[in-house]
Amino acid sequence: MASLPPIDIPPATTGNGAFDAPADDPNGALFDYLLRLGDDSLVLGQRLSEWTGHAASVEVDLSLANIALDLIGQATLLLDYAGEVEGRGRDGDKLAFHRDVLDFRNCLLVEQPNGDFAQTMARQFLFSTWQRRLLRHLAGSADARIAAIAEKAVKEVTYHAELAAEWVIRLGDGTEESRRRMMDGLEWMARFVPELFEADGLTAFLAERGVAADPDSFRADYEEEVGAVLAAAGLPLLPQQRPILGGRRGHHSEHLGHLLCTMQFLPRTYPEAVW
């Protein structure tokens, strides 16, 4: 994977990366970490739900909706918990529907557009393979609530990762056209993979306390797993690209703003309303 210097990681002298939460504020750090986890699931679930009714076969529609439902369920648990940790009376809905881009903490990979089915599967494969490994670690988190959520979610995500890998193999090793599309999809997503392994003050602080997982600890396994699936698909390794970072600090791609526009429009237009 690419090891070019990231473009917008602030100097290490800040100690905390760019995070506002000081490292000696365990609640602030935990809140931020839960936003990262919850927003990953929320944004990807939202993206997948855009497919509903438009997939290549009814069966695929059902599969994509199942993954989206799992992710939205995870987001609800994680963001509700984030709200509790924050202690300012915000729940999952408040966090999902009343934050703007700068306060979203998801990785850039999950907010990428669906594109065609190959691009969607490229995103799913690269993300779920990572998320499964992360959740396996988090199932042993010192934070009992995170551990419980992870233990439930890891079963869901195992299925997502397997299904996505099966599709990557079929599309990579299908027809000329599908191979080209699969390569285009991977090519689009590859620059966002390094962000998944970005370690900053916050992950270090929480990993030290046994709450978070240090993503670097499973990076080699991830690369091996991804490599094996790509090989089975007859596809080349992920292209080396300059990593694009920033999602964990609220610096997103242009796509997220539009996704939020759609997702948040009702609660923002009618802030008094209960639905």
Add this chain to the structure above:
Amino acid sequence: MSSDWPLWEVFIRAKGGLSHRHVGSVHAPDSEIALRHARDTYTRRMEGVSLWVVRSADIVASDPSDDAAMFDPAADKVYRHPTFYTIPDDVKHI
């Protein structure tokens, strides 16, 4: 050119101790995806603990127009059923 995938019949074991039962079918390109499709279609509400998929084309069925020859001969073999035999009430455990 937009042809559909082959058809697979889906069988579910609802819980341990029961046989697999036919529930319907799905279209899928191969057996692995057929299992995924069966899972995503037919077990969304905890309907099962085990799944079988079989290519519909591979199922061999008896022909209903033969059903007289196939099944009627069993009808008069009443001696195959325990109720055919009269045993006095006071004889137990038989």
Add this chain to the structure above:
Amino acid sequence: MYTTELQKTAKVASTEDPDKLAAFEARVAADEFIEPKDWMPEAYRRTLTRQISQHAHSEIVGMLPEGNWITRAPSLRRKAILLAKVQDEAGHGLYLYSAAETLGTSREEMIEALHSGKAKYSTIFNYPTLTWADIGAIGWLVDGAAIMNQVPLQRTSYGPYARAMVRVCKEESFHQRQGYEIMMAMAAGTADQKRMAQDALNRWWWPSLMMFGPPDENSPNTAQSMRWRIKRETNDELRQKFVDITVPQAGALGLTVPDPALGWNEARGHYDFGEIDWEEFYSVVRGEGPVARERMQARREAWEQGAWVREAAAAHAEKHSRKQEAA
């Protein structure tokens, strides 16, 4: 409704063996189930294929108006519920296509008939979903009407269809309730929400009544369909039942049913209601519904743009089996 005959069949002159025909009619009359490989009259096969595939198309096209709001659902809970609900409709379409395929027509042929405009689907899905309240109104009224039609079909004469309907009905049971729950929240909500709720009822009420199909006097195949147990109550009977059940539900919401002629008729023990605009109904049947083009375009695009995916997976399977044979 999803399954009312929207196309008329020309009567097929029966050249079939009268003994077989009589035996078939007797089995159906005795409430027996007909199974795929059993002998059946051609007209039965054809009518059923049309009815079940039309029902399947309705489920699939029916995903679109509600799918339109999944990305905009106003809470995480509502988003999950709506997604699961629309996913159920995909499942229903799939169960029904499965059932129809046992009659000897491939799903592909059925889908092509839909895309070419030859096959019909329920008129209701040719109306747009403008506000979130439409999602409530659809669950409450459209799924409500669907359930009313589908429950008796669990005992329909064709085995695979009856079994599919059992599964469908089990899953439908939450659809109407979630819709009504949305309406309750809206009708008890802010002035803006109330306005949306009433507006949604205004727009969906009459199209919902049309779902039960043309009046009985214009429904020439009803008698035969009833005899074959592929229809169990007439259009007008079901429509009346729906009105009788739904009007008090609207009252409980504090919403007004948009029909000045509506009133309880003590003598009949039913609600009287106004004349349905059958011109509107037949225009929509002809494909002139407000968003009919959008619905068909969406379905065609999904199918055409998915072609390379289906081909790729088939090609992979083909290579794989060749490899296995070689091994």
